[in-house]
Amino acid sequence: MNKETLGPNVTRYEIKAPRVAKSRLCGQFAIVRGLEHSERIPLTIADVNKQAGTITLIVQTVGKSTLEMSKLNKGDSFCDVAGPLGQPSHIAKYGTVAVIGGGLGTAVVYPQAVALREAGNRIVSIIGARTKELVILEELLGSVSDQLIVITDDGSSGKKGLVTDALRELTQSDNKVDAVYCAGPVIMMKAVAELTRPMNIPTIVSLNPVMVDGTGMCGGCRVTIDGKRKFACVDGPEFDGHKVDFNELMDRLKTYKGHENKKYEEHRCKIDLGAVSDKSKK
Amino acid sequence: MAIPRQQMPQRDGIERSKDFKEVNLGLAEQVAIREAQRCLQCKNPKCVEGCPVGINIPGFAKLITEGDFLGAAELIRKDNDLPAVTGRVCPQEIQCEALCVRCKSGAPVAIGWLERFVADYQMKNQKTEDGKQKTEVRKIGKKVACIGSGPAGITCAGQLAKLGYDVTVFEAFHKAGGVLVYGIPEFRMPKKIVSAEIRNLKALGVNIETNVIVGRTVTIPQLMNDEKFDAVFIAVGAGLPEFMNIPGENFKGVYSANEYLTRANLMEAYNPESDTPIIRGKRVCVIGGGNTAMDAVRVSKRLGAAESIIVYRRSRKEMPARVEEVHHAEEETIRFEMLTAPLEVLGDKDGWVAGLKCIRMQLGEPDQSGRRRPVPIPGSEFVIDCDLVIVAIGIGANPLLTKTTPGLKLNKWGYIEADENLMTSIPGVFAGGDIVRGAATVILAMGDGKKAAQNIHKYLSH
Numbered sequence: 001m002n003k004e005t006l007g008p009n010v011t012r013y014e015i016k017a018p019r020v021a022k023s024r025l026c027g028q029f030a031i032v033r034g035l036e037h038s039e040r041i042p043l044t045i046a047d048v049n050k051q052a053g054t055i056t057l058i059v060q061t062v063g064k065s066t067l068e069m070s071k072l073n074k075g076d077s078f079c080d081v082a083g084p085l086g087q088p089s090h091i092a093k094y095g096t097v098a099v100i101g102g103g104l105g106t107a108v109v110y111p112q113a114v115a116l117r118e119a120g121n122r123i124v125s126i127i128g129a130r131t132k133e134l135v136i137l138e139e140l141l142g143s144v145s146d147q148l149i150v151i152t153d154d155g156s157s158g159k160k161g162l163v164t165d166a167l168r169e170l171t172q173s174d175n176k177v178d179a180v181y182c183a184g185p186v187i188m189m190k191a192v193a194e195l196t197r198p199m200n201i202p203t204i205v206s207l208n209p210v211m212v213d214g215t216g217m218c219g220g221c222r223v224t225i226d227g228k229r230k231f232a233c234v235d236g237p238e239f240d241g242h243k244v245d246f247n248e249l250m251d252r253l254k255t256y257k258g259h260e261n262k263k264y265e266e267h268r269c270k271i272d273l274g275a276v277s278d279k280s281k282k
Numbered sequence: 283m284a285i286p287r288q289q290m291p292q293r294d295g296i297e298r299s300k301d302f303k304e305v306n307l308g309l310a311e312q313v314a315i316r317e318a319q320r321c322l323q324c325k326n327p328k329c330v331e332g333c334p335v336g337i338n339i340p341g342f343a344k345l346i347t348e349g350d351f352l353g354a355a356e357l358i359r360k361d362n363d364l365p366a367v368t369g370r371v372c373p374q375e376i377q378c379e380a381l382c383v384r385c386k387s388g389a390p391v392a393i394g395w396l397e398r399f400v401a402d403y404q405m406k407n408q409k410t411e412d413g414k415q416k417t418e419v420r421k422i423g424k425k426v427a428c429i430g431s432g433p434a435g436i437t438c439a440g441q442l443a444k445l446g447y448d449v450t451v452f453e454a455f456h457k458a459g460g461v462l463v464y465g466i467p468e469f470r471m472p473k474k475i476v477s478a479e480i481r482n483l484k485a486l487g488v489n490i491e492t493n494v495i496v497g498r499t500v501t502i503p504q505l506m507n508d509e510k511f512d513a514v515f516i517a518v519g520a521g522l523p524e525f526m527n528i529p530g531e532n533f534k535g536v537y538s539a540n541e542y543l544t545r546a547n548l549m550e551a552y553n554p555e556s557d558t559p560i561i562r563g564k565r566v567c568v569i570g571g572g573n574t575a576m577d578a579v580r581v582s583k584r585l586g587a588a589e590s591i592i593v594y595r596r597s598r599k600e601m602p603a604r605v606e607e608v609h610h611a612e613e614e615t616i617r618f619e620m621l622t623a624p625l626e627v628l629g630d631k632d633g634w635v636a637g638l639k640c641i642r643m644q645l646g647e648p649d650q651s652g653r654r655r656p657v658p659i660p661g662s663e664f665v666i667d668c669d670l671v672i673v674a675i676g677i678g679a680n681p682l683l684t685k686t687t688p689g690l691k692l693n694k695w696g697y698i699e700a701d702e703n704l705m706t707s708i709p710g711v712f713a714g715g716d717i718v719r720g721a722a723t724v725i726l727a728m729g730d731g732k733k734a735a736q737n738i739h740k741y742l743s744h
Contacts, residue, residue, distance in 0.1 A: 082494075217521045251633040254633075
C-alpha cells in the first residue's frame with residue numbers, strides 16, 4: 001500500500017486489489033479488515049487505477065480498527081479487501097448538480113462529481129466541516145468542479161455556516177440546481193433532503209449503516225426507504241434522500257457506540273502504557 | 283448378550299453453557315469398537331440407502347471392529363470428503379440410523395458417532411503429507427470454478443481436483459468454509475476441523491481465493507470468457523435473511539440469526555481479542571424452531587444471558603431442529619415457549635428492545651407442508667421481557683449472483699433451476715446446495731457437490 005495523511009485523523013490509502021479495481025464503478029464500496037482481529041469496515045472506493053490495479057480508500061480514524069489501520073506503513077498490506085460492493089451511482093445529465101460532502105463524506109462524493117461531470121453536468125461542490133483542519137480533498141474536488149464552496153461551522157475556512165446555508169444561497173441565486181448528491185453525517189443528509197424536498201430537487205444520499213458481510217446476507221444494514229425495508233449493502237448505498245427514514249438510521253447507528261468507545265480507549269491506554277514502560281526501561 | 287447402544291460422552295449442560303468448547307467429547311476406542319460390533323452386517327444394508335452420499339456403512343463398521351480405524355476413515359472418504367463434519371452435523375436419526383434394522387428391536391447403531399470417531403482418529407493420527415496426492419494425479423488441463431466454499435463447493439472442488447482438474451474456489455468472506463465457519467458455532471463444529479479440511483483441499487492442489495464476490499468482483503460470464511474456466515459450479519447457499527415484518531423489527535437489539543451467528547462465529551465476537559462487537563442480551567428471545575434457532579439461542583446463553591428463550595409458533599413435534607440439538611439446548615436450561623407467535627417487538631425510549639409481544643397459538647388443519655397450521659388464540663396476547671431478539675425463521679435466495687448472470691433460469695422463489703445432472707440453463711454452469719434446494723442440510727449440499735463433480739467431469743469429457 002501507499003499512504004498519505006490528508007488531515008488530522010484522515011488517511012488516504014492506495015491499495016493493490018486488481019480484481020476490485022477492474023470491476024469497480026463509481027459509488028461502490030469495499031469491505032476492509034485491517035488486521036486479523038479487526039472488524040469488517042465498509043469504505044467507499046474513492047478512485048481506481050485500472051492499469052496499476054489499485055484502489056483508493058480514504059479513512060477517518062474513529063475507532064480501534066481504523067486507528068490500527070493508520071499505524072500500517074507504506075508497503076504493508078491490509079489483511080483483507082473485498083469488493084466492489086453495492087449499486088453503482090445513478091449518473092445522469094441533469095444540468096447543474098450540487099455535490100455536497102460533509103467531513104469524510106467529501107471522499108464519497110468526489111467520484112460522483114467526476115462521473116457527473118463526465119456526463120456533461122455543471123458541478124457546484126460544497127465541502128462542509130466543523131473546522132479548517134477537517135476540510136479534506138479541497139483541491140481534488142475543486143479540480144473537477146465548476147465552482148467550489150467551502151463552509152465551516154466556525155468560519156475558519158471559507159464561509160461560516162452549514163452546508164444547508166450554502167445550498168440555500170445557491171438555490172436562491174440565479175443558478176438553478178437540478179440535482180443534489182450528498183454524503184456525510186446523517187443529520188446533515190437529513191437537513192439537505194428537508195431543504196430540497198419542497199423545491200422538488202432530486203436528492204441522492206449515500207448511507208452508511210452498520211454492515212458485516214456487504215452481500216445482503218446479514219441484514220444488519222437494513223434501512224427504511226419509502227416505508228420498505230432495504231439493505232444498504234446490495235440495494236444502496238445510494239438512495240432517494242426524500243424517501244429515507246433518517247431518524248431510524250441515526251438511531252441504529254448508535255447500536256455499538258458504547259463498544260467502540262470502550263475498545264478505542266482500551267487500545268489507547270495500552271499504547272500509552274507501552275510508551276511509559278518504554279521510557280521507564282531507559 | 284446383546285450390546286446396548288453406547289453413550290456419547292458429553293460435557294455437563296450448565297458447565298458447557300458458559301464457554302464455546304465442544305459439547306460432545308467423542309467415543310473412546312474401545313467404546314467405538316463395541317458400538318461397531320452392534321452392526322449386523324446386513325447383506326442389503328438399508329442404512330446405505332438412507333445416506334445421501336451412499337457411504338459403505340457396514341464396511342467401515344467392520345473395519346472399526348478390526349481396529350483398523352484409518353482404513354475405516356479411508357473407506358468413508360471414498361464417498362464423503364468431510365466425515366468429521368458430517369459425523370457431527372448430519373441428522374442421522376432421519377437418514378442412515380432411521381433405516382438401521384436394529385431400530386426394530388431397540389436402538390440403531392450409532393453410525394454418526396462412529397463416523398465422527400474415525401474421522402477424528404484420522405485427523406489426529408495420520409500426518410497428511412502436503413502434495414502427496416498432488417503428484418499422483420495427472421492433470422487434465424481444464425479449469426473449473428466453484429463459487430462458494432461451503433459443504434457443496436468444497437466437496438465438488440475436492441472431487442474434481444482428484445480427477446485432475448485445475449480447480450479454483452471463490453469465497454466472498456475472508457475465510458473459507460461457508461456455513462461451517464460463519465453459521466455453525468464452535469461448540470458444535472470446531473473451526474479447527476474445518477480448517478483441516480480446507481488444508482486437505484489445498485494439498486490436493488485446489489486454489490482458494492477469498493474476498494471474491496462473484497456477481498460483483500467478477501461475473502460468471504467473465505470467469506468463462508476472460509479467465510477461461512471450462513465449467514462453473516454455483517454453490518453460494520441461500521443467504522438472504524427473512525424478517526417477520528412485524529412492528530419494531532428495526533429497534534436496536536434485533537438481529538437476523540445470520541448476523542448474530544456471523545458476528546459470533548466468523549468474527550469471533552465472543553473472543554475479547556476480536557474487535558467485532560455483539561450485543562450481549564440479558565434476556566434473549568430467539569424466534570424459530572430450526573437448527574439455526576437452536577444455535578443462536580445456545581450462543582446467547584454462552585454470551586452471558588440470564589435467560590434465553592425459544593419462541594416457536596408450532597409445537598415441539600413440528601420443530602425442524604435435530605432432536606439432539608433440542609435436547610442439548612434443554613440441558614443448557616434454554617426455555618421453550620411453544621405455540622407462541624410474535625406480534626410486535628417493543629422498544630424503550632432510547633430505541634432499544636424492551637420486550638416481545640406474543641400471542642398463543644393452537645394447531646389447526648394440516649397445511650401444504652403436511653404440518654398442522656398454527657392459528658392464534660384470540661385474547662391470549664402477552665409480553666416476554668427481553669433486551670435482545672434474534673430472528674431465525676428461515677432464509678431465502680440471495681439475488682446477488684443470480685441477478686448478474688444473464689440467462690440463468692430461476693424458479694419463482696429466486697432459487698436456481700437445475701436439471702437432473704445439476705446443470706443450469708447455461709451450458710457448463712452447474713448449481714447445487716441451498717441455492718437450488720432452498721435451506722437444507724450440509725450432507726445434501728455435499729451430495730450435490732459430488733454429483734455436480736461427476737456431471738462436470740462427464741460434460742467436459744466429450
